[in-house]
Amino acid sequence: xxxxxxxxxxxxxxxxxxxxxxxxxxxxxxxxxxxxxxxxxxxxxxxxxxxxxxxxxxxxxxxxxxxxxxxxxxxxxxxxxxxxxxxxxxxxxxxxxxxxxxxxxxxxxxxxxxxxxxxxxxxxxxxxxxxxxxxxxxxxxxxxxxxxxxxxxxxxxxxxxxxxxxxx
Ligand code: HEC
Numbered sequence: 001x002x003x004x005x006x007x008x009x010x011x012x013x014x015x016x017x018x019x020x021x022x023x024x025x026x027x028x029x030x031x032x033x034x035x036x037x038x039x040x041x042x043x044x045x046x047x048x049x050x051x052x053x054x055x056x057x058x059x060x061x062x063x064x065x066x067x068x069x070x071x072x073x074x075x076x077x078x079x080x081x082x083x084x085x086x087x088x089x090x091x092x093x094x095x096x097x098x099x100x101x102x103x104x105x106x107x108x109x110x111x112x113x114x115x116x117x118x119x120x121x122x123x124x125x126x127x128x129x130x131x132x133x134x135x136x137x138x139x140x141x142x143x144x145x146x147x148x149x150x151x152x153x154x155x156x157x158x159x160x161x162x163x164x165x166x167x168x
Pocket of ligand 1: 062067068069088089090091092094098099100103111112116117120121122123124126138
């Protein structure tokens with residue numbers, strides 16, 4: 001009897017989690033730690049941290065430093081995946097429709113810091129122009145444009161990369 005109701009609660013929580021990304025349940029309705037582990041295995045959506053002031057700062061910095069190539073809404077160039085006449089790729093969208101979400105934070109920051117000219121691309125470096133905090137604000141802003149599923153997949157991959165780096 002006890003097991004049945006516990007399974008029922010777990011089932012309900014899982015259903016709630018997959019339907020609605022907002023955190024569910026108060027501490028009094030949380031199941032014991034074993035069930036919590038089960039919920040983590042089923043991967044509830046990653047809570048999206050939003051900081052309005054940071055997003056606005058990022059948007060402004062993006063407009064000043066990136067929009068001339070990547071577009072005012074980070075929409076990039078329609079033909080971003082085909083090299084131009086110069087054999088180089090045009091600026092891709094950073095709004096979640098291309099593959100920026102395949103890159104963990106250290107790679108995104110490295111691209112912004114070092115650009116791609118040195119490796120045969122067309123993006124200039126921003127080292128010395130943007131601080132670490134500036135880059136984080138810009139990344140946070142363009143990530144605010146990503147659909148939840150894209151952000152979710154990125155956040156899990158990013159957390160894994162950070163974990164591995166801490167272990168080394
Ligand atoms: C002069 C044009 C130009 C400017 C300015 C520019 N970029 Fe780029 N960016 C590019 C191009 C072109 C690429 C594609 C890579 C390459 O050069 O081959 C790119 C690639 C990127 C990528 C990798 C995207 C992916 O999906 O792999 C990121 C991230 C990025 N830019 C962010 C920024 C940010 C943030 C800024 C502003 C701080 C910025 N860029 C400014 C032209 C530019």
